[in-house]
Amino acid sequence: MRIKEIAAAAKKASIKLAAAETELKNKALQEIAINLGNCKDKIIVANKADLERSEKEGLALPLLKRLRFDESKIQDVIEGIQSLINLPDPVGQTLDSTEMDGGLELYKVSCPIGVIGVIFESRPDALVQISTLCLKSGNSVLLxxxxEARETNKTLAEIIVEAAEKAGLPPGWLQLLETRTDVNDMLKLDQYIDLIIPRGSNDFVRYIMDNSRIAVLGHADGICHCYVHKNADLDLAVKVVVDSKTQYAAACNTTETLLVDKEIAPQFLPLVKEALEEKHVELVGCSKTLSVIDxxxxxxxxxxxxxLDYKLSIRIVEQLDEAVEHINTYGSGHTDAIITENKNAVAAFMSLVDSGSVFWNCSTRFSDGFRYGLGAEVGISTNKIHxxxxxxxxxxxxxxxLLAGSGQTVEEYANRVKRFTHKKLHKNFNL
Incomplete structure (x- = not known):
């Protein structure tokens, strides 16, 4: 099927999916979870083929780790789907309501975006997360x-589509693209596709933006920072920094640069160096850092x-303002953390750091849709709109x-026969 026909089918399905009842969507999610469990051996075989081929082709170790989709990860995505089922239906929620005049009521109501194109990296679990999030939110999706994950992704897509259509979802709501040519063709289909979410480097996201008229929700590099302030608890700081760097080094929310206040550096750096080297982290640092640790x-x-690996850069900074300036200069607007017992420093850091997630005394690895209770995630956005x-x-x-009236006409208001009241109603839209 040509890409235009695929996109047209997804658009047609999106109209029906937007109006799907909560019960139907949850039934489809439950069928998907069951089917994934029943087909785990098939998934593992496909993933093994991808891993063996990619290893022969010299795929980097961090990407091989992302590619691995074993029984544990299959169970993780199934649990994620169960969590998604338990969330309230986000579609059809009244966000605001206003009485424009007696008998003329305006409601702002949530609805799906429509058709979403998602281009993602070598993580098969991302395919499951993205497709099920789109299902729950009533969107069609092109993936x-x-x-490097082509066999695993193909198998997963087939399992998901089979289960969803068994539950009664419209055909065509999920489509798997296979080639780079498909992606380039997709970028031209603004009459069918409403949003593109590219997950990758800044250069890749910029390429998508420069070559499409479709709205793009950009997921840039994950250059995340931990800043250890002079009033930090040293043991807590070591614990948080080590987790931020090593809990899963190939993730986009992993800390890549450690900033340390000069007043605490002589005490803290030897401690954190020992802890990180036990985890086999390669350390590089500025000249001031080199004067404290080797x-x-x-x-x-x-x-x-x-x-995206066991490597960390370290810089000693004079004070909080220099840490903030470094983060806003070199960071990607993803996730940055301050470690301190000083609440004034926390307030300044959280207001000045220009990132989508800003943390206090906890690991940057918490920056995740599932951990936030969002029902997994389609990606991390560093955009400032939507x-x-x-x-x-x-x-x-x-x-x-949605505007509900009782025969009103604009002429009555233009001629001052009637006047708007614009009263907040605090009520849901109901027929």
Missing amino acids: KGGS ITPASEEDWKTEY ARGPVGLEGLLIYKY
Whole structure:
């Protein structure tokens, strides 16, 4: 099927899916969870083929880790689907209501975006998360995963489509694209596709933006920071930094740069160096850092790099303002954390750091749609319109205005026969 026909089918399905009852969507999600469990052996075989081929092709170790989709990860996505089922239906919620005049009531009501194109990296679990989030929010979805995961993605898509259509969802709501040519063709189909979500590097996101008239929800690099303030609890700081860097080094919310206040550096850096080296983390640092601990010098490029591996750059800063300036200069607007017992420093950091998620005394790895209770995520947005940070159900919705009248005409108001009241109603839209 040509890409235009695929997109047209997805558009047609999106109209029906937008009006689907909560019960139907949850039934489809339950069928998907069951089918994934029943077909886990088939999924693992497909994933093994992808892993073996990718290893022979020299795929980098961090990407191989992302590609692995074993029984544990299958169980994780099934649990994520169960969590999604338990969430309230986000579609049809009254966001605001206003009496324009007696008998003339305006309602702002949530609704699906329509057709969403998602281009994502070598994580098969992302396919399950994205497709089920789109289902719950009433959107059709066109998916293009990394070529290294093609067998796993194909198997997962077939399992999901089979289960959803068994439950009664319209055919065509989920489509899997296979080639880069498909992606380039998709970028031209603004008459069918309403939003594109690219997950990848800044250069990749910029390419998508420059080559499409479709709205783009950008997921840029994950250059995340931990800033250890002079009033930090040292043991807590070590614990948080180690988790932020090593809990899963290949994730986009992993800390890539550690900033340390000069007053606490002599005490803190030897402690954190020992803890990180136990986890086999390669450390590079600025000249001030090298005067405190024996590590490799950092280059200017290190501050701009998302390692996605067991490597961390370290910089000593004079004070909070310098830490904020570094983050806003080199960061990607993803997730940044301050570690301190000083609430004034927390307030300043959280208001000045220009990122989608800003944390206090906790790991940057918490920046995740599932952990936020959003029902997993389609990605992390560093945009400043529509959705920012982890994009879950809410980020896949827009709204429409519903106006209920009783024969009113504009002429009556233009001629001052009637006047608007514009009173807040605080009530839901009901027929």
